Amino acid sequence: MVELPGARVLLVEDEGLVALMIEDMLEELGLKVVASAAHVPKACELASGASFDLALLDVNLAGERVFPVARILRERRIPFLFSTGYGGPSLEEEFRNAPAIGKPFSIEQLEEKLRAILALS
Template structure:
């Protein structure tokens, strides 16, 4: 049993293959996928209402930024991380402390950022 077992996750990713990859990696760690969505409007609705423990947010959703979703999650005090191919430099200063998963990434990198986002102690 993993330290992430039962963690309920929202995935916001507009590339279908990448979303499936993230789902598989998270499920391998014992996480439950609450929803995997590609659009900003749907993501905002789920972020505002669903029982989730964590969200993985692609920064760029077909030309729209996922920052409105991040604001909703902040208000609800739900931890989240960004995934992006552009690096942390593309984030607004208000999100500069958020974990950023650089694309492409490994299962190990996802696991490490997941721990950071959830405030778990680093593994030794």
């Protein structure tokens, strides 16, 4: 079984209340949010240099797509999970097979997805 406790997370989410809710879920699962961003430029900066084990990426950040961040993470071989809202943009072709979770999601669904991506890394 993959251990979640202690894993360090980059959280990229532009909705403040949603970010707090997700952070609470992650902490309840034993993970630690070590960095967060609400905009693509800051997320790219963090993705390029911060130290973390995995990332949770909202696909749509204030109308801007998060894919530049995902490309940096892929290059660094850091696993990530896309989160998408109802009626939100779909994943670009290059990421169509990437792990994703639809919002709203439960803590159980989040745990299942995180265990799956960590098992593959």
